[in-house]
Amino acid sequence: MVLKDRVAIITGASSGIGAATALAFARQNMRLALFARRADRLEQVAAEVRASGGQAIVVPGDVRARESIADLIAQTIAEYGRIDVLLNNAGLGRLGWLEALDPADVRLQIDVNLIGAIDAAQLALPHLIRQRSGHIINLTSLAGKIGTPTYTVYAATKFALAGFTEALRREVMPWGIHVSGVYPGGVETEWGGHVGYRRRSRVTTPRRVRLSAEDVGRALVGLVKRPRREVILPPIARVLVWLDRIAPWTTDLVMRRFVMIERGEELQS
Numbered sequence: 001m002v003l004k005d006r007v008a009i010i011t012g013a014s015s016g017i018g019a020a021t022a023l024a025f026a027r028q029n030m031r032l033a034l035f036a037r038r039a040d041r042l043e044q045v046a047a048e049v050r051a052s053g054g055q056a057i058v059v060p061g062d063v064r065a066r067e068s069i070a071d072l073i074a075q076t077i078a079e080y081g082r083i084d085v086l087l088n089n090a091g092l093g094r095l096g097w098l099e100a101l102d103p104a105d106v107r108l109q110i111d112v113n114l115i116g117a118i119d120a121a122q123l124a125l126p127h128l129i130r131q132r133s134g135h136i137i138n139l140t141s142l143a144g145k146i147g148t149p150t151y152t153v154y155a156a157t158k159f160a161l162a163g164f165t166e167a168l169r170r171e172v173m174p175w176g177i178h179v180s181g182v183y184p185g186g187v188e189t190e191w192g193g194h195v196g197y198r199r200r201s202r203v204t205t206p207r208r209v210r211l212s213a214e215d216v217g218r219a220l221v222g223l224v225k226r227p228r229r230e231v232i233l234p235p236i237a238r239v240l241v242w243l244d245r246i247a248p249w250t251t252d253l254v255m256r257r258f259v260m261i262e263r264g265e266e267l268q269s
Contacts, residue, residue, distance in 0.1 A: 003028035007080040012090030014041035024217035026054030033076040063116030088117035089139040113157035135178040178227035
């Protein structure tokens, strides 16, 4: 599929996967609407997009505010006349033992990771249905396939987003609209700066399977060119997902042996 002049909305576009994907889409000559809270960072990304010959408008806003998303959709239609891709990328994590999590952080993750994506899809859909085309991509996480300690609420939002993605995909098929879920493992981005907890464990992600934001951006270009139900990154992670489904005791064993070090120390103290 040729992507030239296709219109893409990217939420959370000011850094990390959102910014890398904006540049990857720009190299395909797509036209972009960039959305995030940090207007200055959005302008920097837009400047890079334009320097590469792409087109971009900047719409500062917060996915927690439905009116901000409505403004994003309206400005995109006013500027470009259509929407071809909605990338729900905005997300954050607040990790920790559940009993210690701040209730405000629990609700923040639900509002940003789940409700924001639902609002964006709901507001974009009338335009996509009218066009009888379009592609909604929800950037979830490997945490939306495999639950791990200290990720309880984050995983809940990503599992819920996965369910939303699957149901919506079947709901809008009659209009020729694609819906996809993308499930990256560990990605080296600023996301870690939003994490309120550092867990000690003996587990580290091997360098050869670590993802960069650019890796995910390239995968998203491929997904737009050839829509599929889901993309798990890196591909080897499919084995972990499959193993967790058919033999969850193996994941339990790993968690007990390697991840729960600090929890064990707390219980002994």
